[in-house]
Amino acid sequence: MTSTTTTTPTTGASGAGRIEVRNLTKRFGSFTAVDDLSFTVEPGRITGFLGPNGAGKTTTLRMLLGLITPTSGTATIGGRRYHDIESPMSVVGSALEATNFHPGRTGRNHLRVLADTMGVGPARVDEMLELVGIPAAARKRAGGYSMGMRQRLGLAAALLGDPQVLILDEPANGLDPEGIRWLRGFLRHLSSQGKTVLISSHMLQEVEQTVDDVVIISNGRLVKQGPMSELHGSGGAIVRTTDPDALAGALRVADVTSSAQDGALLVDTTDLRLVGDVALRAGLPVYELRTATTDLEDVFFQLTEGTNRNLGPWTPTDGNALTGQEGAQA
Numbered sequence: 001m002t003s004t005t006t007t008t009p010t011t012g013a014s015g016a017g018r019i020e021v022r023n024l025t026k027r028f029g030s031f032t033a034v035d036d037l038s039f040t041v042e043p044g045r046i047t048g049f050l051g052p053n054g055a056g057k058t059t060t061l062r063m064l065l066g067l068i069t070p071t072s073g074t075a076t077i078g079g080r081r082y083h084d085i086e087s088p089m090s091v092v093g094s095a096l097e098a099t100n101f102h103p104g105r106t107g108r109n110h111l112r113v114l115a116d117t118m119g120v121g122p123a124r125v126d127e128m129l130e131l132v133g134i135p136a137a138a139r140k141r142a143g144g145y146s147m148g149m150r151q152r153l154g155l156a157a158a159l160l161g162d163p164q165v166l167i168l169d170e171p172a173n174g175l176d177p178e179g180i181r182w183l184r185g186f187l188r189h190l191s192s193q194g195k196t197v198l199i200s201s202h203m204l205q206e207v208e209q210t211v212d213d214v215v216i217i218s219n220g221r222l223v224k225q226g227p228m229s230e231l232h233g234s235g236g237a238i239v240r241t242t243d244p245d246a247l248a249g250a251l252r253v254a255d256v257t258s259s260a261q262d263g264a265l266l267v268d269t270t271d272l273r274l275v276g277d278v279a280l281r282a283g284l285p286v287y288e289l290r291t292a293t294t295d296l297e298d299v300f301f302q303l304t305e306g307t308n309r310n311l312g313p314w315t316p317t318d319g320n321a322l323t324g325q326e327g328a329q330a
């Protein structure tokens, strides 16, 4: 998959598509759902916003989208709070959940109503339905949609205004493997156009092949921000040869430490070429040489374990609970 990063006029040095969250806190009564959270999301990249259930992801996204008011701190898009953006839907497209459609209305009508409020023509509606792969289904009532179809309709709605920034809450939920593959390619295409793509998930593995960067939270607090590649860790390299002791000695001379592991050597470098060259000079055959990747499930668990709280005092009772407009101003 290509990952070309082009800069569009809207993503220049002004950081028009940059999301900045600074010291963001949200308390519900005495319960702190989001706790002094700061992170940045860059244009032209896909960022995974990750954390276990109840970590505070949706609450953060709702603050970013002006649906609830922060207790303190700021969340801005291109330097402005959502409510201060002139025509927000042409700057930010979002899908906070996939169940929020009027069941009696067809997918296409749903989009047309939205398009009307945004001053977008009907041709764009059909174009978006085509783009997300549900042009035929769009003539059916949304009440009969599968979860995957609702996700696609939500995506089409988010894209109607051709926004610079896309914010999707658990977009892979309900998609089959083919759907997830499609979503990955689709989001990659958008980010290669310079758009900012932020997607939340409670499963690192679900998005590991999709995202460039991660922001991991637990208990409402940041536990890690950085490129996805960092999570795979500099776990060193694994090398297998006929005489591990001899190779360990040769590596030591080259200033590289190593230790025995299951008949192979775990080498303290990720420079595979160096290890191969050392083995060659030592006259040792190499049967296996690879980067020692870390198990992502373990990484996620280690980063968030012990800090994960149980669900807070409030649990949504139905699918629409999280779209409540508490604190929202039109």
Ligand SMILES: Nc1ncnc2c1ncn2[C@@H]1O[C@H](COP(=O)(O)OP(=O)(O)OP(=O)(O)O)[C@@H](O)[C@H]1O
Binding pocket: 028, 031, 033, 051, 052, 053, 054, 055, 056, 057, 058, 059, 060, 201, 202, 310, 311, 312, 313, 314, 315, 316
């Ligand atoms: N309106 C509210 N009133 C009280 N508590 C709330 C409210 N909204 C969310 N919470 C609580 O805040 C915490 C964070 O919830 P949030 O939905 O943001 O988590 P999440 O990371 O999105 O989790 P999930 O992956 O399960 O959607 C949870 O414990 C939740 O019960």
